Amino acid sequence: MSSLNLNKVILCGRLTADPELKQTGSGVNVVTITLAINRRYQPRSADGTAPAQQQADFITVVAWRQTAEFISRYFHKGSALCISGSIQTRTWQDQQGQRRYATEVVADEAMFVDSKGEATNAGGAQFAAESYAAPSYSTPPSQTPKFEEIKADDDLPF
Numbered sequence: 001m002s003s004l005n006l007n008k009v010i011l012c013g014r015l016t017a018d019p020e021l022k023q024t025g026s027g028v029n030v031v032t033i034t035l036a037i038n039r040r041y042q043p044r045s046a047d048g049t050a051p052a053q054q055q056a057d058f059i060t061v062v063a064w065r066q067t068a069e070f071i072s073r074y075f076h077k078g079s080a081l082c083i084s085g086s087i088q089t090r091t092w093q094d095q096q097g098q099r100r101y102a103t104e105v106v107a108d109e110a111m112f113v114d115s116k117g118e119a120t121n122a123g124g125a126q127f128a129a130e131s132y133a134a135p136s137y138s139t140p141p142s143q144t145p146k147f148e149e150i151k152a153d154d155d156l157p158f
Helices: 065-074
Strands: 009-015 029-041 053-064 080-093 099-112
Touching: 009 053, 029 065, 029 080, 053 065, 053 080, 065 099
Parallel strands: 053 099
Antiparallel strands: 009 029, 009 080, 029 053, 080 099
16 A cells, blocks of 8 residues: 655636735734636537636635745735645634634745736836846857867767
8 A cells, every 4th residue: 555645736826815914923924815716617518519618716825934925025916826835624613613624725835927027016016127137148259168179979879
């Protein structure tokens, strides 16, 4: 019997609301967000010609510490976000004594999805693409590396 255990999730979607950074009683940063993720499906039809449909799934994601700070600082409602993490379930009793369950994704990493020209920061201002231009590296001709030509070798084993 195998003891294989793997719990890895990668999700890319859009935030349904602005993230709100909170702190636990011990001062640990946490943010809970909801990602809207479109899912394509083919509805059944009698003749099999129904067009593909899309339906949104709304996934609860919890991020802690630096990941929570990153999400709250750089993302807002409608921002495209890609996260990787794991699925966790938790249970508790509500005020009426009913046992409640929650399944959520705990994010280990969060990444930008939009290009710099498309992304917006938490203040709503457009990122200026020119402010992110790559530095130009030019090598003076005197420092250009010299390459030595190698003669063909017909005795190679491949």
